[in-house]
Amino acid sequence: MTGDPAPLPLPRLLGLGLLTLAAIGLTAPLLVLALPFPAAVALGGLGAFMVGVVLAMRLRSGAFVALGLVGLFGFIGVAAEAALWFRLGGAVDARLESVAAAPSFPESSRLAFPEAIARSDLAGEARSRIARSAGPPVELSAFAVPVVPPGWDRTQPVPAFLVCAQPREATPCATAFPPRLTEAFRATPRPEAAQAALALHGLTAVPNPAFLATTDEIASERARAGWMALAWPVLAWLAWAAGLAVYRMISVPKRRPARA
Known part of the structure; x- marks a missing residue:
């Protein structure tokens, strides 16, 4: 009569977990490209969890159920960052006769237009605070700079603003x-x-002005999104590996000293 199979060695478990989360991370951008974002998250998140369940059944290790849960959240993180990366790298989807037409294209992500002027001398700043559970609140400043076509004067409404926010x-x-x-x-x-x-x-604006960001700023944000998409599987694996290592340490029975 055979007993329960011996548990998999920790290095092998960790290696399998890393490969699994890497595969989940590689799948996320493909699903985001192929499906609408909500459908990609629903299908991919469920798939990531089921991979863990299947591995748990085949390898007889409950650690892979936990891996499936971690993989679910890791998939969502990669999918969100990948979707942002793709969106920020899109081609121009609206070419305007003037920046004054920007409010008429609210669904366009990237706009091109004849040269416009950013009036930094007419900037505005709004301050806010975000409370934290510990420590002083975070103080933020948001800035808006009017973006206008050549020949614009201060009696005309502002059609668009370049905006940013920071500590x-x-x-x-x-x-x-x-x-x-x-x-x-x-x-x-x-x-x-x-x-x-x-x-x-003492200015006026059109009823729904466009809020814009520069291409350099978007390039930085896109690079951040790309790095985060790569980091999510590693962070998920580290969280799972740490939990697994702790569980193994506390679950190993202590040997009693031999009696003389």
């Missing part, structure tokens, strides 16, 4: 905006900063 003590990010640009990406709206610019300088 308050840092050098204002608006100082890095180029004075002229011919291409921009849609950005997170910063209406409070835009309103500050309008009120401070």
